[in-house]
Amino acid sequence: MFRMSLSMILSPLIVKPTTEKSSPPGVVTTPPASDGAMRARCASVRNECVAVLPSRLPLAATEAPWVLVAKRLAFLEGLSCSDVMVDAVLASGLGTTAFASCDTRSIAQAERGGGECPMRRVAVLNDVHGNLPALEAVLAELDREPVDAIVCGGDLLWGPYQSECLALLRARDARFLTGNCERQVLGEIDESHAWCAGRLSDTERAFVGRWPATVELKIDGLGRVLFCHGSPRSDEEILTMLTPEAAASEGLAGVTADVVVIGHTHQQFDRPVGAMRLVNAGSVGLPYEGQAGAFWALLGPDVEFRATHYDIADAAESLRTSGMPGIDDLLGDSLLEPAPRDEVTAYFEQQRAHVETDSP
Ligand SMILES: [Mn+2]
Numbered sequence: 001m002f003r004m005s006l007s008m009i010l011s012p013l014i015v016k017p018t019t020e021k022s023s024p025p026g027v028v029t030t031p032p033a034s035d036g037a038m039r040a041r042c043a044s045v046r047n048e049c050v051a052v053l054p055s056r057l058p059l060a061a062t063e064a065p066w067v068l069v070a071k072r073l074a075f076l077e078g079l080s081c082s083d084v085m086v087d088a089v090l091a092s093g094l095g096t097t098a099f100a101s102c103d104t105r106s107i108a109q110a111e112r113g114g115g116e117c118p119m120r121r122v123a124v125l126n127d128v129h130g131n132l133p134a135l136e137a138v139l140a141e142l143d144r145e146p147v148d149a150i151v152c153g154g155d156l157l158w159g160p161y162q163s164e165c166l167a168l169l170r171a172r173d174a175r176f177l178t179g180n181c182e183r184q185v186l187g188e189i190d191e192s193h194a195w196c197a198g199r200l201s202d203t204e205r206a207f208v209g210r211w212p213a214t215v216e217l218k219i220d221g222l223g224r225v226l227f228c229h230g231s232p233r234s235d236e237e238i239l240t241m242l243t244p245e246a247a248a249s250e251g252l253a254g255v256t257a258d259v260v261v262i263g264h265t266h267q268q269f270d271r272p273v274g275a276m277r278l279v280n281a282g283s284v285g286l287p288y289e290g291q292a293g294a295f296w297a298l299l300g301p302d303v304e305f306r307a308t309h310y311d312i313a314d315a316a317e318s319l320r321t322s323g324m325p326g327i328d329d330l331l332g333d334s335l336l337e338p339a340p341r342d343e344v345t346a347y348f349e350q351q352r353a354h355v356e357t358d359s360p
Pocket of ligand 1: 181235264265
């Protein structure tokens with residue numbers, strides 16, 4: 001009965017699209033002021049940071065640039081951008097100094113979502129859902145075909161091995177944005193979400209709590225590409241290949257990007273919506289493609305859909321041993337006995353219409 005499991009990735013269905021974000025959980029605010037050695041280490045990577053920033057800043061559009069600089073410094077320090085580290089960098093003034101050293105024209109462009117150097121190849125890894133074997137298989141493929149950036153478009157959380165997946169992606173300097181599952185896990189809305197929340201460290205929770213709802217990059221051949229989870233206005237809006245043009249246009253209202261890349265429904269598609277191109281990159285961890293595998297997208301100069309194969313039986317065994325509540329239901333229709341893709345799309349459309357009808 002696939003509808004039960006399908007509703008799990010959407011649940012709870014929120015009737016009204018909302019742009020409200022939950023406030024980040026307890027961010028560490030006390031820098032280790034006496035850590036002179038740490039400041040010295042920051043200083044040692046400052047030049048590298050400044051060199052990297054002009055092309056990196058497009059990622060910073062939703063956050064104060066100096067905060068991003070601080071994060072970048074912390075990341076370059078190899079300390080995984082911990083809250084303590086970010087706060088310490090901010091307190092030291094290095095973030096603002098590095099920011100001030102950047103070319104002001106680059107920064108202005110970056111803040112408008114442009115950036116001077118379009119990226120050539122970007123991998124989009126959405127809806128990983130803590131499926132570590134699937135993510136490892138995709139990353140192995142990327143090792144053979146390097147990309148300029150990895151975008152993780154939400155719903156990395158709510159799954160068996162969230163922290164391990166997070167660590168692998170952070171090690172590759174992925175750009176993260178939030179999905180409904182990040183919000184719901186941090187909010188511990190039910191047993192399975194609370195189980196997932198309980199397995200995150202305070203630092204991980206704080207890090208995830210700071211993810212933006214959207215990321216914009218300029219990519220060769222595609223132009224301005226806006227990444228989000230459900231739609232630019234809601235992390236749980238349902239947009240499918242079959243969504244009527246009018247409803248899809250409404251979901252993208254106000255967007256000026258050339259391409260919008262989403263996730264959430266775990267099905268790859270590429271369709272026009274007005275003058276824009278709407279792409280769903282698919283799901284790495286829990287696809288609904290009618291076949292098992294890890295589904296993702298390579299962007300630039302066109303959109304290329306990928307399906308990476310891995311040992312599903314082995315992975316399922318490993319994912320089950322995590323003890324995540326409801327894991328059997330999740331794996332069933334997605335990976336073990338994949339439901340027909342068309343039926344799943346039809347189900348999502350039914351849910352979308354239902355949500356639409358219920359809206360005031
Ligand atoms: Mn989702």
